[in-house]
Amino acid sequence: MEPGLFITFEGIDGAGKSSHIEALACAFEAQGRCVTRTREPGGTPLAEKLRALLLHDAMDALTEALLVFAARRDHLVQVIEPALARGEVVLCDRFTDATFAYQGAGRGFDRGVLLILEHLAQTGLAQDPDLMREPDATVWFDVPVEVAAQRLAAARAPDRFEAEPQAFFQRVAQGYAERAALAPQRFVRIDGAQPLAQVQQQVFAALRQRGWLEEAAP
Ligand SMILES: Nc1ncnc2c1ncn2[C@@H]1O[C@H](COP(=O)(O)OP(=O)(O)OP(=O)(O)O)[C@@H](O)[C@H]1O
Numbered sequence: 770m771e772p773g774l775f776i777t778f779e780g781i782d783g784a785g786k787s788s789h790i791e792a793l794a795c796a797f798e799a800q801g802r803c804v805t806r807t808r809e810p811g812g813t814p815l816a817e818k819l820r821a822l823l824l825h826d827a828m829d830a831l832t833e834a835l836l837v838f839a840a841r842r843d844h845l846v847q848v849i850e851p852a853l854a855r856g857e858v859v860l861c862d863r864f865t866d867a868t869f870a871y872q873g874a875g876r877g878f879d880r881g882v883l884l885i886l887e888h889l890a891q892t893g894l895a896q897d898p899d900l901m902r903e904p905d906a907t908v909w910f911d912v913p914v915e916v917a918a919q920r921l922a923a924a925r926a927p928d929r930f931e932a933e934p935q936a937f938f939q940r941v942a943q944g945y946a947e948r949a950a951l952a953p954q955r956f957v958r959i960d961g962a963q964p965l966a967q968v969q970q971q972v973f974a975a976l977r978q979r980g981w982l983e984e985a986a987p
């Protein structure tokens with residue numbers, strides 16, 4: 770059995786993550802891998818309920834951080850860890866980098882507390898009880914805030930995060946840059962302002978380079 774592969778996708782709202790996950794899933798399936806497509810917050814019945822609260826109900830910053838990690842713990846226990854144990858490829862639209870970017874940098878919530886919650890929520894689940902689960906790779910779509918805002922304005926009615934002002938998203942983008950600087954081997958930075966086809970080509974190229982996708986994939 771091939772080892773499981775955990776790949777996450779990050780970026781500010783409207784960066785273009787979701788547009789690429791399905792194409793990647795199909796490419797992995799075409800080479801015989803089982804793929805779990807999932808998202809955060811969400812991915813389980815309980816975590817989807819928490820997602821609805823997070824996206825639409827007013828709450829203070831600590832409550833928001835606790836709900837995000839509660840959803841993540843359930844998601845890890847119910848979906849991510851079992852799929853990785855079966856040797857699947859898990860493609861997850863957002864994970865803990867989003868918490869450091871949105872709650873940490875965006876809201877200004879204490880990063881030290883986030884580090885403690887991260888450790889609590891992500892440890893003790895895999896075969897090695899000391900392992901803190903982290904993605905094998907994180908594809909980060911780096912897009913200017915104005916470009917993302919234009920895309921979203923054309924796409925849908927804003928939720929509680931999307932309704933934040935551009936200054937919030939500038940901080941979130943900076944938060945992603947800081948996380949990427951702390952884990953340069955894990956992060957793959959893609960210039961998400963390019964045309965869709967070019968972005969897709971670069972995402973596939975990055976995963977080919979790591980030996981995870983075969984040459985035949987687009
Ligand atoms: N490279 C691109 N060029 C132009 N438009 C794009 C590009 N990537 C995505 N879009 C468009 O921008 C909108 C937002 O894209 P998408 O939903 O993939 O972003 P997202 O990062 O998943 O956003 P969110 O996190 O808010 O769900 C969609 O209408 C999509 O078609």
Ligand SMILES: Cc1cn([C@H]2C[C@H](O)[C@@H](COP(=O)(O)O)O2)c(=O)[nH]c1=O
Binds near residue numbers: 837864868
């Ligand atoms: C995981 C996670 C997410 N968020 C925010 C970021 C987005 O605005 C929404 C999710 O919406 P999407 O359209 O599915 O990307 O939730 C957050 O603030 N903190 C997190 O940890």
